[in-house]
Amino acid sequence: MGFEKKYKVLGDIKLDELATKPDFEMKSKKAVRKLDEVSRRLGKFQDIMYAHNRYSVLICLQGMDAAGKDSLIREVFKSFNARGVDVQSFKRPTSFELEHDYMWRHYVTLPERGKFTVFNRTHYENVLVSKVHPEIVLNERIPNIESLEDITDDFWEKRYTEIQNFEKHISNNGVIVLKFFLHMSKDEQKSRILRRLDKDKHNWKFEPADVKERQYWEDYQRYYEMAISKTSTEQCPWYVIPADNKDLCRYILASILEEVMSQYDDIKIPELPDNVKADLALYKERLMSE
Incomplete structure (x- = not known):
């Protein structure tokens, strides 16, 4: 479908x-x-990527409380x-x-070569x-940060730059960085939190902070917009995934992963050296004769 x-x-x-x-639509x-x-x-x-041993994949998941990161x-x-x-x-x-x-x-906690790591919150x-x-x-x-007044707009701009530099550095060294924001509506979050309260088997997921933080919904939305807009690059892109339907959200995200991975046509099973390949029959004969 071209989700990427x-x-x-x-x-x-x-x-x-x-x-x-x-x-x-999809059932x-x-x-x-x-x-x-x-x-x-x-x-x-x-x-195959594990055998190739050149790349690793870092998947960054962000979303408001109850966005469905764990189940995804x-x-x-x-x-x-x-x-x-x-x-x-x-x-x-x-x-x-x-x-x-x-x-x-x-x-x-970055992934080793050949492996995937998922950051659940990042x-x-x-x-x-x-x-x-x-x-x-x-x-x-932090030196020279003594009070809230010291935390200026310049401070946050430096952080955005530091994050970009971090991602660019690890990407240049073989880490494929993909960032996903699970975009859920405020009404859907309310329904999911209520479900946690209503069903005994989901009570353990509930934290009072889930309700308290809703008062900052607009602030979070604004800061997500800023973070995503400032740090989405071709090298380390962000994807905003509709998340009100969990099944479709999971399918979309997995499909994007597959689309991106398919672009790395250099990731292949490594071939044996010619001298080893030439003697395979000999090794097999030795084992069979034991």
Whole structure:
């Protein structure tokens, strides 16, 4: 369907002008079936990428609370070899992490060559939640940042630049960086949070902060627009995925992954050296004669 070009961010965006539901119809059962097919092909591709051992893939997932990140990870990557995909979830920085710069904990969890890593929430939290609640920045103990008044527009512009430089650097060294914003409506978030409250098996997912943070919805939307618009590049693009329908959201995101990966036609199973290949029959004979 050409989802990669359809949902790729190529300039400044306004989230209220972008749909939270796809502009095409597909029944959930069909979307689940097609996702299964795509997931299996991606799993096979990862096996080839592992053997090739030149690239790795970093998938960055962002979205408001209850956007469906956890279930998306489970469904999209269920056909992968367990060795081939790693999931990193970033919550409030620990005291140990705060002894380093804000990018450190992300850098040390980057994927090894041949593997996929999913960041469930990402380094972008440092220009999202930290921008909504700038007092968080004071915990980082940055030189010359002593009060909220020191956290100026220039400070945030530097962070956007630092994030871009980080992504460009790792991309230049073989990490394929793909960033996804799961674009959910405020009404849909309300329905999902209520579902967590109504159903016992989902109660564990609920946090009072989920309700409290809704009062900052417009702030988050504005800061997402700024972060995505300023840091989406051809090398490390953002995709805004309609997320009100979870099944279609998962299928769209998986399809974009497959479309992007298919562009790397240099990723192939490596061939044996000629001298080893010439002696394969000999090795087989030796084993058979044991």
